[in-house]
């Protein structure tokens with residue numbers, strides 16, 4: 001009998017009056033994803049982006065529902081700089097979140113700082129870090145993160161997947177590198193689409209009117225093919241957009257009220 005392939009579910013767009021309102025609901029959403037995962041398998045695998053995202057996770061600080069010792073944290077993409085460099089996503093997440101909560105340091109998976117001079121080795125070693133978490137358990141072709149949190153750049157990029165880049169068609173590797181990122185710094189490692197699109201839940205977080213045109217293209221004209229529009233988790237994965245009204249101002253795509 002031929003396999004039945006369910007199409008990806010439609011994205012769920014949730015818009016908040018301002019970023020502060022978004023922060024609290026985002027925290028509740030993450031805690032719910034954590035609870036579902038921990039109830040099912042005793043751990044919670046999450047991948048974080050850089051940019052403005054780390055600051056938007058402040059609703060998790062002093063939140064008694066977060067089981068920090070169950071979290072395994074990876075980076076969706078990382079700039080190839082020392083871990084304490086101002087450009088480092090790991091540094092941003094540490095400053096805005098990890099330094100303020102009781103997460104065991106061994107539950108956080110930054111890139112290997114001894115490999116910064118060799119992009120190939122660096123991305124291979126990060127892929128092995130994912131294989132240690134995921135592949136041995138169920139020999140998965142691709143890892144299934146419980147939650148991946150993404151940002152969207154004004155050009156429509158997400159992770160370090162930029163418009164027109166050859167990595168947009170990568171189908172095999174889990175982690176790849178770029179040395180020509182148009183957003184500085186130029187050297188980065190990044191999850192590929194197969195990893196992002198196999199997650200159980202993927203949530204974009206985007207705020208501000210400078211994102212309004214791009215968000216409209218992504219949600220109202222996905223066929224235009226901007227990198228963020230290519231995030232379509234395979235069934236039964238679900239895609240969410242947590243945005244503010246300024247970012248959503250031009251979007252016609254229907255909003256869904258926030259509920260857990």
Ligand SMILES: O=C(O)[C@H](O)[C@@H](O)[C@H](O)[C@H](O)COP(=O)(O)O
Nearest residue numbers: 049050051052151152153158159
């Ligand atoms: O390290 C990075 O540069 C990112 O992970 C990147 O993909 C980011 O999420 C977007 O550029 C959005 O950034 P903002 O949220 O700052 O607009």
